[in-house]
Amino acid sequence: PAQVWGLAVSDVVQRPALQRTLDARGWAPGGVGPSAEEAARRYEEFAELLIEAAPREQRVRRLSDAVATTSRRLRTLEQRVAPSLAAQIVSVRRDLDERAREERLRLQRLAARRRSR
Numbered sequence: 001p002a003q004v005w006g007l008a009v010s011d012v013v014q015r016p017a018l019q020r021t022l023d024a025r026g027w028a029p030g031g032v033g034p035s036a037e038e039a040a041r042r043y044e045e046f047a048e049l050l051i052e053a054a055p056r057e058q059r060v061r062r063l064s065d066a067v068a069t070t071s072r073r074l075r076t077l078e079q080r081v082a083p084s085l086a087a088q089i090v091s092v093r094r095d096l097d098e099r100a101r102e103e104r105l106r107l108q109r110l111a112a113r114r115r116s117r
Contacts, residue, residue, distance in 0.1 A: 007062055015051055018044045 002008075022029055025040060
């Protein structure tokens, strides 16, 4: 199957011809009026157009479903994961700043001890 944006899509490769003759429809010549024959011909043309359009419609629907799923995932990331990660970043920065202050204080004490000796 072909792929569009990573989604497998199918096409109608072979289909029977829908437009038929009077004989194939089972009508006797002259037994049906010209308007009924014209209506049947137009109906068969319309059915062929529908069959040709069906794979495209299926593609659009599948792409629409994929976009909707991706949008839901993106909203989840934006509303749940991103704030959680932001809070973790703040926490890690705070811890690193505290460690840096403690290290600076430790080095100052060490330098003061060396000077006092």
